[in-house]
Amino acid sequence: MLRYLPDILSGVVVTIELALLIVVTGIAAGLALALLRSLAIRPLNWLIVFVVDLFRSLPPLVVIVLIYFGLPSVDLSPSGFVSTWLSLAFVLMAFSEEIFWAGITSVAKGQWEAARSTGLTFGQTLMNVVLPQAFRLTIPPLTNRTIAITKGTALGTVVAVTEILGQASSAMSNSYNPSPLMMGAAAYIVLFLPVVVAARWVETKFAWKR
Amino acid sequence: MIQTFFNPEIIAASWPIVVAGLWNTVRLSLLVVPLGLFGGLILALLASVKNPAVRWPLMAWVDFFRAFPPLVLLILLFAGLPFAGLELGGFACVAIAFFLNTGAYYGEILRAGIDSVPAGQVEAARSTGLSSLQAMAHVVLPQAVRNVLPDLLSNTLEVVKLTSLGSVVAVPELLYQARQAQSITYNPTPIVVAAIIYFLMLWPVVRLLSRLENRALAGR
Numbered sequence: 001m002l003r004y005l006p007d008i009l010s011g012v013v014v015t016i017e018l019a020l021l022i023v024v025t026g027i028a029a030g031l032a033l034a035l036l037r038s039l040a041i042r043p044l045n046w047l048i049v050f051v052v053d054l055f056r057s058l059p060p061l062v063v064i065v066l067i068y069f070g071l072p073s074v075d076l077s078p079s080g081f082v083s084t085w086l087s088l089a090f091v092l093m094a095f096s097e098e099i100f101w102a103g104i105t106s107v108a109k110g111q112w113e114a115a116r117s118t119g120l121t122f123g124q125t126l127m128n129v130v131l132p133q134a135f136r137l138t139i140p141p142l143t144n145r146t147i148a149i150t151k152g153t154a155l156g157t158v159v160a161v162t163e164i165l166g167q168a169s170s171a172m173s174n175s176y177n178p179s180p181l182m183m184g185a186a187a188y189i190v191l192f193l194p195v196v197v198a199a200r201w202v203e204t205k206f207a208w209k210r
Numbered sequence: 211m212i213q214t215f216f217n218p219e220i221i222a223a224s225w226p227i228v229v230a231g232l233w234n235t236v237r238l239s240l241l242v243v244p245l246g247l248f249g250g251l252i253l254a255l256l257a258s259v260k261n262p263a264v265r266w267p268l269m270a271w272v273d274f275f276r277a278f279p280p281l282v283l284l285i286l287l288f289a290g291l292p293f294a295g296l297e298l299g300g301f302a303c304v305a306i307a308f309f310l311n312t313g314a315y316y317g318e319i320l321r322a323g324i325d326s327v328p329a330g331q332v333e334a335a336r337s338t339g340l341s342s343l344q345a346m347a348h349v350v351l352p353q354a355v356r357n358v359l360p361d362l363l364s365n366t367l368e369v370v371k372l373t374s375l376g377s378v379v380a381v382p383e384l385l386y387q388a389r390q391a392q393s394i395t396y397n398p399t400p401i402v403v404a405a406i407i408y409f410l411m412l413w414p415v416v417r418l419l420s421r422l423e424n425r426a427l428a429g430r
Contacts, residue, residue, distance in 0.1 A: 053420075057412035059371035061378075062385055062405050069389075070398035073214045102423060147276065148368075154279035158378060165282055169289065178293040185282055192277035200273070 004171040004180040011167030012187050014081070018163060019150045021085050026092025027146070033093065034100035038126065048097070055094035060152050063087040068159040080159035088152050095145045103134030139206045143199040151192060164188060220399040224391035228403055231387025232411075238301075238383055239370045242308040246369055249313020254320035255346070275314035281375055283307045288379045300379035312369045319361045323354030360422040367415050371408075384408065 037048050055063070068083040078086065107130045115125040157166040168184025257268055275283075287303040298306070327350045335345035355362070377386035388404035 053413055053416050054409060056416045057367075057371075057409050058405055059374035059385070059408060061374045062401070062408055065385065065389065066398070066401050066405055069392060070215065070401060073398050074211070098420070098423075105424070151277075151279040154281040157281070157285075165279070165285065169285065172289065178290045181286060181290050185278070185286055188279060188282055189274070189277055192279075193273065196273045196277045 004167075004175065004183065007167045007171050008164065008180065008183045008187055011162060011164035011184065012191065014161065015153050015163040015187075015191065018081065018085060018088075018153045018156065018161070022088045022092060022150060022153070023146055025085075026089040026149070027096050027142075029089065029093040030096025030098075031100050033097040034104060035126070037097070037101055038104055052094040052097050055090050056098070058091075060087055060091050060149070061155050061158065063090065064155055064159055080156055080161040083159050084153065084156035084161050088149055088155075091152075092146065092149045095149070096142060099138045099141050099145065100134065103138040104130055106137055107133050136206055140203040143202055147192065147195055147199060150195075151188075154188075164191075215398060215402050217397055217399045220391075220395050220397050221403060224388075224395060224400040224403070227387050227391045228384065228400055228407070231382060231384040231404070232407055234382050234387070235370075235373055235384040238304065238373045238376060238381065241305060242312065242373065243366055243369055245305060245309045246312030246316050249309045250316025250318075250320050253313060253317030254324055257317070257321045258324050258346070272314045272318055275311050276318075278311070280307060280311045280372060281378065283311055284375055284379060300376065300381045303379055304373070304376045304381055308369065308372070312365070312372070315365050315368075316362070319358050319365060320354065322361070323358035324350055326357045327353045360419060363415065363422070364419055367412060367419065370412065374408075 033048050033052070037045050064083055064087040067078060067087055068080060071078055071083075111129055111133075112125060115129040116122070120128065153161075153163055154165045156163050157169060160166065164184045164187050168180045168187075171180035172178055253268060253272065256264055259265075284303055284307040287298065287307055288300060291298060291303075331349055331353070332342075332345050335349040336342065340348065373383055374385040376383045377389060380386065382390075384404050384407060385401075388400040391400035392398055
């Protein structure tokens, strides 16, 4: 069992790298789309809504498989790592755009008007008045989604990413023993349980006092 | 481009395979959604017992499955259990994994719904002579479900999407069938077709959810 510990640990590193990449790029892209949408340019908004709907309705595994097995036909061969990263980042982008947008629209119109009438520009109003209020509202749904999507890094196994599950599965078939799989399962719990508990704490901390 | 991703001959050839997968996805969803709801209902009812000896283990259970990737759970059942002498088919493994995983999510949603019903409702119901079980079934749950309907629907959407994990343990659902067709034809068209089917099937639900969420925000 100990023989496979280094494999599992290298899997943990890959999982963490992948998860961080997905979270940073996915949420940044989602926020960027939500801000673009607040400019209220009609055709652009239709496009944004379509892209968001698309990645909300497609199962993440289907997106991964599509990118990994589909793109080589047009002479682009993303690695399993890149395919998984792109797919899950797109999915997180879609969900976080939706959440940020809901947060932005929830700030009453009067606030916009009041801020603009005091001489703030559109950008200043957005940054100093609307977003701080919007963020508070978005935190609980955003943490939930982010955890759910980051757990999806395990899907990378299907396209041969050497993350935890991939390493554990191959160690299991090499050793004819389920111990590596149990180690992998434990690694996920060690990695994600603190995040889930922290999310619970953040949710209560940022909840509106009613 | 069209020859590669939307090849008409390959669409025609792989159509029966892909459609068979679609029906299996529908069947699988019709099995795992009620199963998850049932698991969630058990958890939510247990959580309404305000006893710390019940609540803490329950919270640990829910957090465990929120932290544990469903695919890992599925592989653990599918590839791990045979070592313990218990060989379940892919289909049974999917059913069990979904019962555990999605049950935890449904449980959290239903618990929030039950919490949203004011305590006065239970007290009023009890004072009219309903037993606590009757009060739960006839007074609290109907309101609880209505209060969290968008969340229930959103989770159900996720569950249907999650059935694509069945492809990893050889359950012949939509994605599995499409990949089979792809590997026979050496062409990604079947996967594109499967993606379009998923999109057409689930897009109306996504639209509906967006509307419900917007309405909930407007009502604040």
